[in-house]
Amino acid sequence: MNLEKTVILSSDLHEWFSKTKPKTKWGHWSYDPKTFYLTYKHFYPVDLTTKNTNSDLLNLIFQLNTKDNGNWDSDCVSDLVKAIDDIFYPQANCCSSGENKKFNAIKLCEKYNKKLKEK
16 A cells, blocks of 8 residues: 655645635634624624734633533634634744734734635
8 A cells, every 4th residue: 555645844834724615614713804793603703804913812712611511512712713723824823933923813814804705
């Protein structure tokens, strides 16, 4: 059996990510490109325009990680992280090499919306 491995060099990551089809759903999370809201199961809206720092993003993640009242499934937080990763692309825009970067959530959402329209 001949198995081929695909190696993506870090310099090629941005190009590889830009070729992946953008989404509007991650598990029970859905993104509304008109309002810039991520909503969980139609009852927990998150206004992404207010998430302009790494602290804002982490606060949201850890806040939801403590929820356990039957309304949240086991993939709630991991799906949220995937959504934030797709929309904000934090490794490039928020915290490259572990360094805090200034970013504008509205601009990042607008950039993601462009990708949605292109694909």
